[in-house]
Amino acid sequence: MSSSGDCEYVRGFGKLLAYMESTVKNDLLLVASxxxxxxxxxxxILPKEGVTRSGVHYVVHGAGCRFSHADGREVDVDFLSDGRPIFDSWRVLNYIISVDPDYFGGRESVYRACKAMVGMGEIFEPRSAWFSLVSGSPPEE
Known part of the structure; x- marks a missing residue:
């Protein structure tokens, strides 16, 4: 897969992440992010694993959560101290496999796409090899 194709997958990850945030915020009363x-x-206060009213399945783990759509697409993120979701190439690769089981690229290809997108200003890298969506100014960490 070309770098531009991998960039499209990273954008898809971002779109699904934004959808999950919107849906989970609407479904769970105490959740603002x-x-x-x-x-x-x-x-x-919430179970470590659950399903929201709209059918989003979540699993809390370590420093993050995995959110799965009823159609099998999934995003997995960790969180910065300010609550901003972050992801690495492994998490994006898992998303890609959830939408395209025949994907033949690998983690290094996804990492290069993420780095290219940092250069284009589409995402930023708050920690080495960890990425976040651009929404306002990058936090200091």
């Missing part, structure tokens, strides 16, 4: 799912589950 995806990081709230993680925080509330750690405090045992």
């Amino acid at each position: 995806l990081s709230d799912v993680h925080r509330l589950a750690r405090r045992k």
Whole structure:
């Protein structure tokens, strides 16, 4: 797959992540951001695994959460201290496989696409090899 094709997958990851955030915020009363799912589950206010009213399945793990659409697409993110979701090439690769089981690229190809998108200003890299969607100014961390 070409770098531009991999960039399209990264954009798809971003679109699904934005959809998940909007849907989860609408479905769960106490949730104002995806990081709230993680925080509330750690405090045992929400279960560590659940399904929202719209059918989004979530699993809280370590420093993040995996969100799965009913059609099988999934995004997995960790969170910065300010609650901003971050992802690495492995998480994007898992998304790609969830939408295109025949994908023949690899993690390095996805990483190069993410780096190219940083150069284009589409995403930023708040930590080495960890990326985040552009929405306002990048946080300091």
